[in-house]
Amino acid sequence: MGGTEQGYVAKAFESNFIAPLGPLLTEFEERFAEYLGDGVHCLGLSSGSAALHLALHMLDLEQGDEVWVSSMTFAGGCFPILYEGATPVFFDLARESWTVSPDLLEEALADAAKRGKLPKAIVPTDLYGMGCDLSRLEPLAAQYGVKLIVDAAESAGASVHGRKCGSGGDASILSFNGNKIITTSGGGMLVSRDQALIDRARFLSTQARDPAPHYEHSVYGFNYRLSNVCAGIGLGQFEVLDRRVEQRRAVFARYVEALSDLPGVSFMPEPNWSHGSRWLSAMRVDPAVGVVSREDIRLALLEYQIESRPLWKPMHMQPLFDGTRYVGEGFDELLFDQGLCLPSGSDMTAEEQGEVIERVRAVFGG
Numbered sequence: 582m583g584g585t586e587q588g589y590v591a592k593a594f595e596s597n598f599i600a601p602l603g604p605l606l607t608e609f610e611e612r613f614a615e616y617l618g619d620g621v622h623c624l625g626l627s628s629g630s631a632a633l634h635l636a637l638h639m640l641d642l643e644q645g646d647e648v649w650v651s652s653m654t655f656a657g658g659c660f661p662i663l664y665e666g667a668t669p670v671f672f673d674l675a676r677e678s679w680t681v682s683p684d685l686l687e688e689a690l691a692d693a694a695k696r697g698k699l700p701k702a703i704v705p706t707d708l709y710g711m712g713c714d715l716s717r718l719e720p721l722a723a724q725y726g727v728k729l730i731v732d733a734a735e736s737a738g739a740s741v742h743g744r745k746c747g748s749g750g751d752a753s754i755l756s757f758n759g760n761k762i763i764t765t766s767g768g769g770m771l772v773s774r775d776q777a778l779i780d781r782a783r784f785l786s787t788q789a790r791d792p793a794p795h796y797e798h799s800v801y802g803f804n805y806r807l808s809n810v811c812a813g814i815g816l817g818q819f820e821v822l823d824r825r826v827e828q829r830r831a832v833f834a835r836y837v838e839a840l841s842d843l844p845g846v847s848f849m850p851e852p853n854w855s856h857g858s859r860w861l862s863a864m865r866v867d868p869a870v871g872v873v874s875r876e877d878i879r880l881a882l883l884e885y886q887i888e889s890r891p892l893w894k895p896m897h898m899q900p901l902f903d904g905t906r907y908v909g910e911g912f913d914e915l916l917f918d919q920g921l922c923l924p925s926g927s928d929m930t931a932e933e934q935g936e937v938i939e940r941v942r943a944v945f946g947g
């Protein structure tokens with residue numbers, strides 16, 4: 582926490598808006614929209630997954646419709662495709678950015694157009710706080726008339742080509758889950774320049790109540806709105822967002838400085854058009870170059886109760902998605918095999934990080 586959150590939460594109690602509506606929620610949305618810029622509107626929701634679900638729901642997907650998505654992502658970034666009965670197609674990452682490959686998408690779109698089977702939407706993921714290449718993805722999606730919903734759950738505070746992550750595409754989603762760069766304990770946001778889209782999402786997120794003195798429904802909706810109390814936490818967290826990004830970037834920079842000389846070790850790249858949040862510090866360990874593997878490091882750290890974790894297991898490798906179409910060359914599989922997320926908390930002290938660094942170096946023999 583940044584320190585001011587409890588003050589905002591107290592305001593929620595004073596005003597008695599202990600509900601999924603209220604002045605703090607409105608203020609949170611307005612401040613975030615101003616921060617993101619580009620004339621966007623924001624809708625506070627109960628989770629990032631809920632935001633993605635709503636965005637997909639509004640596309641009126643039908644059985645057999647395809648949604649193309651980064652394979653290397655978190656479950657919440659693709660499960661909502663299943664909620665809507667659509668079919669995911671998983672895409673590999675580009676080596677130079679570790680975000681979804683625009684080249685693969687371009688090729689697949691041209692091919693799909695020829696076959697008359699374009700996807701209904703593309704959902705690229707801003708991996709570990711590194712924004713995907715919107716300067717390629719937005720024109721591509723527009724050219725083929727495919728909706729672009731950017732999963733910016735991990736990239737609050739980051740930017741690409743000078744634009745804040747979470748403001749692009751036809752819509753973007755953000756997450757304020759407890760483990761994200763800023764949190765409302767649990768929460769999320771749907772963002773779009775399209776006011777009508779946000780208005781529709783607000784209607785659907787509050788049980789689709791038609792205007793009437795009684796409860797009248799012509800379509801079904803969801804209970805997905807963010808609580809005014811949680812929005813209070815969000816307002817406090819919003820004040821420290823830029824600082825959190827700086828802290829995470831500093832953590833990453835220290836790892837790079839202290840570990841890059843080790844054989845086989847490299848780090849998640851940052852293209853020159855990108856300013857990532859470095860939500861997690863992700864490194865790669867090639868055992869063919871050194872003699873050390875990712876697992877050697879992970880297990881050695883674990884002996885000292887230091888938690889690290891492999892990168893996301895690509896969705897096309899998950900038992901749930903056995904047999905699902907995958908477009909790529911297995912770069913994400915390689916990263917899953919060789920990648921490790923190091924302790925990355927913004928509150929990690931230099932001493933604590935020094936210990937992690939020392940333990941990692943020890944695996945290589947000092």
Ligand SMILES: *Cc1c(COP(=O)(O)O)cnc(C)c1O
Binds near residue numbers: 630
């Ligand atoms: C966290 C996350 C989500 C889901 O957000 P929740 O708020 O946890 O529902 C979606 N996509 C990605 C890439 C995430 O990291």
